[in-house]
Amino acid sequence: MQNTPVLDFFLGALSPSGFSGWFAEAAAEPGARPRLIKAGPGCGKSTFMRRMGEKGAQTAPDGAMIEQIHCSSDPDSLDGVRLPDGTLYLDATAPHTLDCKYPGAAERVVSFYDTLDNDYLEEHSAEVLALGNQNTELLQRAAADFALACGLLQRRRQYAAQALDTEKLDRFTARLAARLMPRRGGCKPGTRRIRLLSAPTPGGITVFADTVTKAADTIYVVHDAYGAASARMLKQLADRARQAGYEAYVCRCASDQRRIDHLILPELRLAVLTSNTWHTMNFPGQKNIHAARFMNGKMLAARRGPLQYQKRIASQLIARTCQTQAEAKRIHDELEKHYIRATDFAAVDAIRARQQAELFDQK
Structure with missing residues (x-):
């Protein structure tokens, strides 16, 4: 094999x-x-x-x-x-x-x-439906907590975006894109596969770090506590990859699925990743880009208290989200026992x- x-x-x-x-x-x-x-x-x-x-x-x-x-x-x-x-x-x-x-x-x-075995399932329909409804209710509760966390994180990104030197960031990104993704002559636009590299799960935030090392040898990590700089950079790099004709895994953010958190280009053996509190990226030989270089530090310092508070509450809500998902999984496991018996x-x-x-x- x-x-x-x-x-x-x-x-x-x-x-x-x-x-x-x-x-x-x-x-x-x-x-x-x-x-x-x-x-x-x-x-x-x-x-x-x-x-x-x-x-x-x-x-x-x-x-x-x-x-x-x-x-x-x-x-x-x-x-x-x-x-x-x-x-x-x-x-x-x-x-x-x-x-x-x-x-x-x-x-x-x-x-x-x-x-x-439909006869068995019909006989136990009351238990099956009760477990299914309980699982749904728990997942709805988890989604409500996650929505509150995402709202706080969005406010942090919005404020960080105000402190962002977009011209400086865009110039840097253009140079990086030209160096990493040479244009192919006469090629068709590249294809995109939308995926998630990380997500809230019953065990906490799960990150498939091994996927990165299997698909890429050159790894750039954008350290961005707020996500404003990395989101802008990753969108521009994803657009460049498409224009240059490369197939790309475009990995969205679970907390805001409009944003790109990570980009993997297997043809180039290249990955550009976002690192933050919830998905820390640490690979041997990685090349680091610190978003702070594009930010107005005085503006962020002036809001340090509210920004730290938002982060702390969001972290607590995400932890509770994952705990509720774990309870939902326990109920789902009970539901599965009926179907295992019937299969x-x-x-x-x-x-x-x-x-x-x-x-x-x-x-």
Whole structure:
């Protein structure tokens, strides 16, 4: 078995408005061949996708990579896997429900519903529905706390943006972009894959740092406590990458999904990352850019008290968000026990064998 790098990401996460993500966008990416998995919780979707990824790694060409898309409510579980040929398995059930737009031509459905003992589930429907409703209520509570934290962080960024020397930052970014991303003659615009490198989870803020070292050798880290300078810089670098014709992983911020926190360009073996209190980036040989050089220090010092207060309360709210997610996961684990009891896993294995035969036996 060859050593095929596996890149770990999230494709969605808790946001100020509840769960949100980019599952539909991933399914529509150039070269994607989406296969939408329909199943209940605990029915073997994650194991199915993990094993499809392992099989894909065995047949992958040199230089190829596998993507594993993790569930932010349980990072040990998978919500998706992308194989080197573009085949993209996605959990297409709530809270990221997907349906076919062009069945067969664009998407295919892989259904596990026929593996379920519906009589058992109907018999235990009261317990199943009660657990599902309790899980939903807890996630709504977590989203409310996270929304408050995100509001405080946004106020910090807004004030920091007022202290930002944008002309100085833009000149620096333009020079950096020209040096790192030479334009390709006659190339088409580069493609973007929107992902999350970090997210709030039941175990705290989870960061897939190993993904960076697997995809990049040259790593730039922008140290920015407020996110105003890094957001402006990363947007400009992402635009440059697209104009210059490079494929890029554009990693959004869970607290403000309009902002870019990280940029990874596997073709150039390059990453530009944001480091702050919630996702500290520390890699051997990294090149550091300190956002303070672009800021008016006197303006920030004049608001030090409120800025520190906002940070402290936001940190407490994020910690409570993750604690509530952990309680929601405990309830979800109880819900899964019913579906594990109701699932014919031999039938799930048969579905996986058919999928593997279809994708790999001719190779």
